[in-house]
Amino acid sequence: MANDDRNTARWVDDHLAGLDPGADWNPDPARGLARLRDKQRASRRHRMEWIAASLAGAAACVALVLFQSPGACAHPRGCPADPGPAPAPVVNFKEAGSAAAPVVVEIYTDFECPPCATFYKDTVPQLTDQYVRTGKVRLVHRDFPLPIHAHAREAARYANAAGSLGRYDAVAAELFRTQPVWSRDGNVDTQVAQVLTPEQMQTVRSLVRAGAAADDQIAGDRKLAARDRIDQTPTVVIVTRGERHALNGTPRFSDLRAYLDQLLVR
Amino acid sequence: MPTQPEPFDFDEFFRAHYARIARTIARVVGDHSHAEDLAVEAFWKLWRTRDAQGENAGGWLYRTAVRLALNDLRGSRRRTKYEQLVPSGPKLPNPEEVRAAAEEREQVRRVLAALSDRDSELLLLRASGLQYTEVAAALDLNPSSVGTMVSRAQQSFRKEYLKQYGER
Numbered sequence: 001m002a003n004d005d006r007n008t009a010r011w012v013d014d015h016l017a018g019l020d021p022g023a024d025w026n027p028d029p030a031r032g033l034a035r036l037r038d039k040q041r042a043s044r045r046h047r048m049e050w051i052a053a054s055l056a057g058a059a060a061c062v063a064l065v066l067f068q069s070p071g072a073c074a075h076p077r078g079c080p081a082d083p084g085p086a087p088a089p090v091v092n093f094k095e096a097g098s099a100a101a102p103v104v105v106e107i108y109t110d111f112e113c114p115p116c117a118t119f120y121k122d123t124v125p126q127l128t129d130q131y132v133r134t135g136k137v138r139l140v141h142r143d144f145p146l147p148i149h150a151h152a153r154e155a156a157r158y159a160n161a162a163g164s165l166g167r168y169d170a171v172a173a174e175l176f177r178t179q180p181v182w183s184r185d186g187n188v189d190t191q192v193a194q195v196l197t198p199e200q201m202q203t204v205r206s207l208v209r210a211g212a213a214a215d216d217q218i219a220g221d222r223k224l225a226a227r228d229r230i231d232q233t234p235t236v237v238i239v240t241r242g243e244r245h246a247l248n249g250t251p252r253f254s255d256l257r258a259y260l261d262q263l264l265v266r
Numbered sequence: 267m268p269t270q271p272e273p274f275d276f277d278e279f280f281r282a283h284y285a286r287i288a289r290t291i292a293r294v295v296g297d298h299s300h301a302e303d304l305a306v307e308a309f310w311k312l313w314r315t316r317d318a319q320g321e322n323a324g325g326w327l328y329r330t331a332v333r334l335a336l337n338d339l340r341g342s343r344r345r346t347k348y349e350q351l352v353p354s355g356p357k358l359p360n361p362e363e364v365r366a367a368a369e370e371r372e373q374v375r376r377v378l379a380a381l382s383d384r385d386s387e388l389l390l391l392r393a394s395g396l397q398y399t400e401v402a403a404a405l406d407l408n409p410s411s412v413g414t415m416v417s418r419a420q421q422s423f424r425k426e427y428l429k430q431y432g433e434r
Contacts, residue, residue: 005417012420015374015427016393018367019293027288027302029281035306036280040313147297148368154299215303226341 035211093163094217096128097138103263104239105131105256106140108221108230111156112149112183115250116234117176123253130257136264141172142221144233151186153218154208158192160217161207162200170195238263274319280309283324287331290394294335294375304334325404328396332387340379377427385419392416 105127109116124139131137143160145152155175162171171192175182178191193201228237228246236247236256240263251259287308292301308331312318318326378386384405391401401416402409 005420008420008424009417012389012423013393015370015423016293016389018371019374019393021289021292021298021301025289025292025298027285027298027305029284032284032288032302032306032309033277033280035302036309036313039306039310145299147295147300150298153297219303 031209031211034209035215038210092140093166093168094141094160095138097132098135099138101132101135101138102240103131103136103260104138104140105260106142106224106237106239108142108144108225108228108233108235108237110144110146110149110152110233111159111172111175112152112179113146113233114179117179119234119250120172120176123251123256126253127256131260137260141168142224143218144221144225144230144235145218146233149183151183151188155182155188156218157208157211157215158188158204161204162192162196163217164207165196165200165203167196167200274323276313276319279323283327284309286394287327290328290390291331291335293390293393294332294339294378296371296375300338301335304338305331308334322403325400325406328391328394328400328404329387329406332390333383335390336379336383336386339375373427373431377423377430380426380430381419381422384415385422388412388416388419389423 107119107124109120127137128139132139143156145156159168159171159175162168174191174195175188178194182188182191189205192204196204228235228244230237230246234250236251238245238247238259247256247259284305288298288301288305291304291308292298295301295304308327311330312323312327315326378389381389387405388401391404396404398412398416399409401407402412407415
């Protein structure tokens with residue numbers, strides 16, 4: 001009996017030992033702490049914004065109660081015009097095309113996945129020319145770095161960091177173009193440096209090191225991917241009339257065109 | 267005269283435990299970058315939970331880290347379909363061996379995901395090198411019963427593994 005237990009223990013230990021991440025990987029506490037600091041700062045900022053919004057709301061309620069009498073707005077100049085909601089000048093660097101486009105095409109990719117590189121080089125330009133530039137489709141890039149690819153997440157970090165400088169497209173194109181090189185030697189930085197100025201590169205490196213902003217983008221996309229039940233890359237999700245449809249497999253442009261044309265004539 | 271408890275130095279605690287926590291999580295999720303994300307998440311939870319910042323902060327953190335990792339593993343099982351289909355990259359010296367090892371790791375993770383939380387936690391904390399007393403502290407167990415519980419967890423693991431994959 002005791003022998004059986006010992007054998008089982010050894011058998012289980014052997015199987016679990018295979019999960020050891022390897023002695024050559026040493027997580028860097030300094031980098032981890034920097035990312036935690038970012039999270040803490042973001043949390044404090046969020047709390048302050050929430051408090052400020054609550055106070056502003058409370059003040060607005062008080063003002064409404066105090067000044068809601070007939071003629072309160074009967075000033076010769078009239079009531080101050082309602083400024084309405086502030087315009088949102090935020091431009092998401094991972095989106096292209098008209099916000100009013102009837103169809104949104106979301107593409108989940110992994111920078112280290114060869115079929116994604118092919119899709120990006122062959123299909124995306126045609127999609128952009130024929131549907132995005134014509135206002136029929138809004139295109140959204142989403143990150144889905146797969147755990148089997150050692151450098152995919154780092155590549156996504158670089159692309160997102162470059163995106164904050166308005167250079168997402170250039171870096172994404174370069175990463176897909178040079179994928180066979182950096183996926184082999186792991187040197188994402190060198191490839192990205194080919195399309196950015198030294199000053200831009202410096203900013204990108206510091207953003208990648210800090211991690212938080214670029215990682216938030218990836219985490220957001222991964223949450224959506226879980227909802228869309230994505231399990232491979234590239235995956236195209238078509239969003240129309242409030243519904244999301246993930247297409248099976250990697251569509252050729254001709255199939256995608258037929259599908260989109262069908263949706264657009266409805 | 268009662269002694270004042272030592273003030274909790276969060277940064278020092280972070281530096282002392284971060285690498286080990288990240289490595290424990292990496293056993294479960296595989297991807298190193300993602301393991302570091304989850305490790306930061308575990309410390310973030312500790313930072314927000316003042317009550318946990320004390321003598322047993324280590325135990326609390328390991329328990330939280332393992333639970334985060336197991337939840338992530340169970341939530342991301344769909345991805346394994348793709349992982350099984352895609353061969354290893356060309357940079358690897360012997361793709362067949364590497365692929366077999368990766369497949370074996372995925373099978374072990376699937377079995378861990380299928381076990382009860384308690385069994386998976388016990389096995390992972392033991393495999394990460396924690397002593398029985400540390401495991402007991404982390405999971406709030408009686409130290410004298412940890413050995414028996416680990417043994418039962420090992421039997422459950424073997425049974426589930428053989429059920430899913432048979433004897434190799």
